Amino acid sequence: KIHGGHTLEFGGSIVHTHILADNRTDGITFSASPTSNFVANTGLGFATFLLGAPDTVTRNAGNTEGLLHGNVYSWYLQDTWRATKKLTLNLGVRWDYASPLINDYGLGTFVWETGQYVWDQKNPITGAAATINQAGIPPDRNNFAPRVGAAYQLSPKTVLRSGFGLFYDIFGSNYVQTQQSPRGNWPFAFPQTVSGLNTGVPTALFPNVLPGPPTGSTVPLGCQQCLNITPSTSRTPYVEEWTFSIQQQLAADWVFESAYFGSHGLKLTGQIIDNTAILPGPGPITARQKNPQFPPYVNNGFNVFPSWYDGLSLKLSKRLSYGLSLLVSYTWSKTEDISDNLSNASLGGNPTSNATRFNIAANKGLAGFDIPQNFVTSLVYAIPGKTSSKLANELIADWNVSAI
Numbered sequence: 145k146i147h148g149g150h151t152l153e154f155g156g157s158i159v160h161t162h163i164l165a166d167n168r169t170d171g172i173t174f175s176a177s178p179t180s181n182f183v184a185n186t187g188l189g190f191a192t193f194l195l196g197a198p199d200t201v202t203r204n205a206g207n208t209e210g211l212l213h214g215n216v217y218s219w220y221l222q223d224t225w226r227a228t229k230k231l232t233l234n235l236g237v238r239w240d241y242a243s244p245l246i247n248d249y250g251l252g253t254f255v256w257e258t259g260q261y262v263w264d265q266k267n268p269i270t271g272a273a274a275t276i277n278q279a280g281i282p283p284d285r286n287n288f289a290p291r292v293g294a295a296y297q298l299s300p301k302t303v304l305r306s307g308f309g310l311f312y313d314i315f316g317s318n319y320v321q322t323q324q325s326p327r328g329n330w331p332f333a334f335p336q337t338v339s340g341l342n343t344g345v346p347t348a349l350f351p352n353v354l355p356g357p358p359t360g361s362t363v364p365l366g367c368q369q370c371l372n373i374t375p376s377t378s379r380t381p382y383v384e385e386w387t388f389s390i391q392q393q394l395a396a397d398w399v400f401e402s403a404y405f406g407s408h409g410l411k412l413t414g415q416i417i418d419n420t421a422i423l424p425g426p427g428p429i430t431a432r433q434k435n436p437q438f439p440p441y442v443n444n445g446f447n448v449f450p451s452w453y454d455g456l457s458l459k460l461s462k463r464l465s466y467g468l469s470l471l472v473s474y475t476w477s478k479t480e481d482i483s484d485n486l487s488n489a490s491l492g493g494n495p496t497s498n499a500t501r502f503n504i505a506a507n508k509g510l511a512g513f514d515i516p517q518n519f520v521t522s523l524v525y526a527i528p529g530k531t532s533s534k535l536a537n538e539l540i541a542d543w544n545v546s547a548i
Contacts, residue, residue: 149226156219161245165324166209171202171337178342192342196350200339205358206268208328212245214279216314222291234293234307241287242314242380244279245323251280252329253371254364254442256418256501259435261330261364262373269331269360280373281323284380287312301393306386313381318413322445326371334360335368366439370418377448381412401459409451414483418444420500448504451481451511467526479514482507522548 145152178197180187192198222236250265262275293307327333336358341348372378389403419440421432430436455477462470482504499507524546531537 151224152222153224154219154221156217159216159218160213161216161320162213163320163324164209164211165320165327170204171200172198173200175199178346195346197342197346197348198350198353199341200337201341201353202335202337203354203358204328204333204335205360206328206331206333207249208333209249210324210327211248212320212324213248214243214245216240216242218314230297232295234291236291238289238291239287240289240312240314240380241283241285242319244281244283245320246279247324247327249327250332251276251278251326251371252331252364252367253280253326253373254367254419254435254438255373256435256444257374259437261366261438263331265332267331270362276373279323280326280371281378282373282375284378287314287380287382289382303391304389305391306388308384308386311383311385313383313413316381316413318381318445318447322413323371325369325443325445326367329367329369330365331360334358334365364438367442370442370444372445372447377446379411379447381447382410383451384408384410397463397465399461399463401457401461403457403459405453405455405457407451407453409449409481411447412449412451412481412483413445413447414449415443415498416446416501416504417498418442418446418501420502422502443498446501449482451479453477453479464524467528468523470521470523472521473519475518476516477514477518478516479511480508481511482509484512520548522546 174189174192174197176187176189176192177199178187178195179191218238218240220236220238222234225233225235227233247264250263250268252261252263254261260275262280264274264276264278264280266273289310289312291307291309293309294305296304298304336354338354341353385405385407387403387405389401391399391401393399419433419435419438419442421429421440422434423432425432429440433440455475457473457475459471459473461472462468483499524544527543527545530541
């Protein structure tokens with residue numbers, strides 16, 4: 145809607161996600177022992193494999209699938225206002241809400257803060273009722289993102305621009321990547337390992353290696369990977385971004401621009417190694433754990449990680465004239481974080497490791513994808529030249545040369 149100096153826009157979207165995820169993990173180990181005839185340093189593991197006489201067998205019992213579904217709602221309102229002949233303002237607000245994904249096959253996870261193990265459907269082993277709401281994560285509906293921008297013509301050849309905005313990460317790794325992680329946890333699935341097979345005369349041969357149907361434990365076994373459902377550390381990640389630039393016309397076709405861009409990420413998605421010792425010290429960690437009844441060193445999502453970016457960009461551009469267009473740009477920047485995002489960890493061969501909840505701040509440093517300097521030049525040139533021959537022009541005229 146255009147009204148006077150205002151151009152009003154509004155819109156939105158509803159996105160429905162329905163996804164099936166699974167990676168059933170089983171393990172079978174074969175050793176040389178069953179084919180060694182009880183003689184040390186003899187036998188062959190491959191021969192044992194051909195006989196079907198394993199040493200160790202692991203299986204996942206129950207359902208490890210994640211059949212997840214949920215909706216994402218987004219709405220925005222924006223006004224581009226030509227306040228004066230020299231000043232234009234952009235004012236807007238956006239709202240995003242991603243409903244926590246429900247796994248139809250059940251969710252089980254360990255909550256470090258309360259020391260409880262919880263599940264969101266009837267317990268298939270004990271018959272106990274659900275102890276949390278489906279999806280587990282409390283809804284985060286407070287995702288209002290303001291936007292403001294300004295462009296001011298300082299002189300006929302000089303323009304100043306600046307802007308600020310918030311951007312919520314509703315479709316990043318915080319969405320399906322994180323929320324599918326606890327599928328297959330107890331009580332909906334559980335691992336079973338049988339070891340020490342066939343150490344004497346082979347007695348456990350395929351296909352009947354495991355002793356009967358699996359029997360689930362009646363007490364929680366911890367989780368392969370937990371889902372963080374604590375309100376303060378499971379909120380939607382977002383980034384604050386701001387910029388200031390000066391554009392200067394140098395000649396009819398030449399423009400120089402200098403720009404500063406900064407951003408600060410907050411509540412970013414990452415993982416911690418959880419249920420570790422609260423304080424370092426010698427000896428077993430059990431006495432120094434808050435919840436020694438559950439296994440240590442489990443991966444747990446944790447939306448508390450910050451990031452920082454500052455960049456200076458210099459750009460020289462020539463609009464198309466006399467058949468030539470040119471762009472020269474240089475960026476000098478620094479990117480810092482505490483944990484590289486799950487989607488880009490180890491880029492460029494840089495190692496990544498997860499913090500614990502007790503040493504997060506100590507992991508601040510350059511991001512694995514930090515690129516301190518970047519220089520790019522590109523050009524397109526239309527080769528001149530025409531002849532009086534239409535046929536010749538088809539062959540030699542209207543060619544372009546481009547380079548980066």
